[in-house]
Amino acid sequence: MPLPPKLQEIVDDFASMAREEKLETLIAYAESFPTLPDWLKEKRDSMEAVPECMTPVFLFGEKQPNGGIHFYLDIPPQSPTVRGLASLLANGLDGCTPEEILTVPGDFYLPMNLQEAVSQQRINGFTGVLAHMKHEAVRLMQNK
Amino acid sequence: MSYVHPEYLVETAWVAEHSNDANIRIIESDEDPLLYAIGHVPGAVQVDWFSTLQHPLRRDFLTKEKFEEVNSSLGIGNDTTVVFYGDKSNWFACYALWLFQYYGHKNVKIMNGGRLKWEKENRPLVKEVVSYPQASYKAKEADKSIRAFRDEVLKQSNAKKPLVDVRSPKEYSGELISMPAYPQEGATRGGHIPGAASIPWAQAVNEADSTFKTADELRALYEGKNIKADSEVIAYCRIGERSSLTWFVLKYLLGYPNVKNYDGSWTEWGNLVDAPIEKS
Numbered sequence: 001m002p003l004p005p006k007l008q009e010i011v012d013d014f015a016s017m018a019r020e021e022k023l024e025t026l027i028a029y030a031e032s033f034p035t036l037p038d039w040l041k042e043k044r045d046s047m048e049a050v051p052e053c054m055t056p057v058f059l060f061g062e063k064q065p066n067g068g069i070h071f072y073l074d075i076p077p078q079s080p081t082v083r084g085l086a087s088l089l090a091n092g093l094d095g096c097t098p099e100e101i102l103t104v105p106g107d108f109y110l111p112m113n114l115q116e117a118v119s120q121q122r123i124n125g126f127t128g129v130l131a132h133m134k135h136e137a138v139r140l141m142q143n144k
Numbered sequence: 145m146s147y148v149h150p151e152y153l154v155e156t157a158w159v160a161e162h163s164n165d166a167n168i169r170i171i172e173s174d175e176d177p178l179l180y181a182i183g184h185v186p187g188a189v190q191v192d193w194f195s196t197l198q199h200p201l202r203r204d205f206l207t208k209e210k211f212e213e214v215n216s217s218l219g220i221g222n223d224t225t226v227v228f229y230g231d232k233s234n235w236f237a238c239y240a241l242w243l244f245q246y247y248g249h250k251n252v253k254i255m256n257g258g259r260l261k262w263e264k265e266n267r268p269l270v271k272e273v274v275s276y277p278q279a280s281y282k283a284k285e286a287d288k289s290i291r292a293f294r295d296e297v298l299k300q301s302n303a304k305k306p307l308v309d310v311r312s313p314k315e316y317s318g319e320l321i322s323m324p325a326y327p328q329e330g331a332t333r334g335g336h337i338p339g340a341a342s343i344p345w346a347q348a349v350n351e352a353d354s355t356f357k358t359a360d361e362l363r364a365l366y367e368g369k370n371i372k373a374d375s376e377v378i379a380y381c382r383i384g385e386r387s388s389l390t391w392f393v394l395k396y397l398l399g400y401p402n403v404k405n406y407d408g409s410w411t412e413w414g415n416l417v418d419a420p421i422e423k424s
Contacts, residue, residue, distance in 0.1 A: 027181050078231060078259075080178035118177060119194040 007092030014112035026084035055079040061136030068095035098137035148399025173240035183269030219276025229255035233354040239388040248284025260354040292404035307340035318423035331414025335423040380406035
């Protein structure tokens with residue numbers, strides 16, 4: 001099953017980048033990170049407190065009139081790598097249907113060859129964010 | 145009581161005043177490798193624990209020759225005072241300091257409170273990357289007296305000598321094999337090394353500003369768990385980064401003469417065939 005076109009494009013771009021370019025691109029994603037709209041801040045505040053050493057990732061999917069999903073993210077600026085990776089994924093999957101999102105394999109990022117830029121543990125963050133997004137997709141399919 | 149070796153610690157105000165001194169180099173070492181690019185202490189250079197400090201192939205640190213190259217390129221000479229700071233309460237700042245010590249660079253310090261305190265005080269963070277004139281650094285042979293390897297850890301455990309497990313309580317008990325909410329990977333078994341005392345690293349720092357607790361508080365914390373100055377102590381965590389912080393506290397703030405960091409830590413021990421494990 002092919003990846004959603006936008007995500008495929010991002011994966012291909014990364015695959016062809018040198019290490020420095022990858023880092024710069026992740027920084028650009030991290031820096032263009034949108035702020036959470038006010039209507040979501042309340043939901044954010046009602047989330048559970050986060051234990052000591054993890055990066056708190058808040059993610060909310062909203063179904064658009066055409067059936068595609070838009071993801072809102074909130075991740076602290078102290079974690080630019082997680083911000084960058086999550087934002088890249090949100091961009092790549094923007095407007096996809098829940099079904100399309102559920103087909104994205106957990107190892108989609110392997111061809112991006114990120115391990116030359118970031119440690120394995122950070123890269124694993126992708127898997128975490130993608131899993132969150134799939135939960136949201138399932139929630140929206142069930143119209144909850 | 146004050147810290148036994150206070151010269152290994154500087155405050156943010158001191159760094160603000162001295163960051164441009166010719167014989168001082170400020171190094172940022174973070175868990176998140178992109179933080180430096182987003183903004184750093186003016187004049188600071190970066191080492192990344194992963195891409196700079198690890199061996200590119202095997203599980204080990206960069207070689208002595210590579211360490212010399214890195215330092216030379218950062219304009220660090222043998223007499224340069226190196227001050228480390230970073231995110232996450234200075235985890236990886238302590239890790240980098242420990243590694244500098246390993247290759248014989250003695251003149252090292254931690255900026256108390258790290259990035260968090262610097263940010264909270266609204267001190268400047270800049271994107272400008274300063275390059276310094278190439279130096280010619282000569283490293284010493286690796287100092288194994290501060291690094292523990294698995295056979296030694298097994299002997300330590302068998303001899304019932306002090307081991308400090310600095311991971312979170314659930315990692316110690318075996319319920320989790322990584323930090324809470326981090327990916328559960330890296331070890332096939334959960335638990336701790338038999339006889340290890342559980343003293344999570346975070347108990348050594350003040351949550352509000354990441355500074356170290358007072359000498360009295362620290363002494364009470366470790367002595368309360370029977371980790372005393374007159375014994376040989378080995379600290380470990382998952383990959384040796386959080387335990388570098390504990391190593392720094394025991395070695396310099398409390399002045400324990402014999403402390404080692406076991407960088408193999410749980411990702412080695414929890415995979416090691418025939419290694420004894422305790423669960424609780």
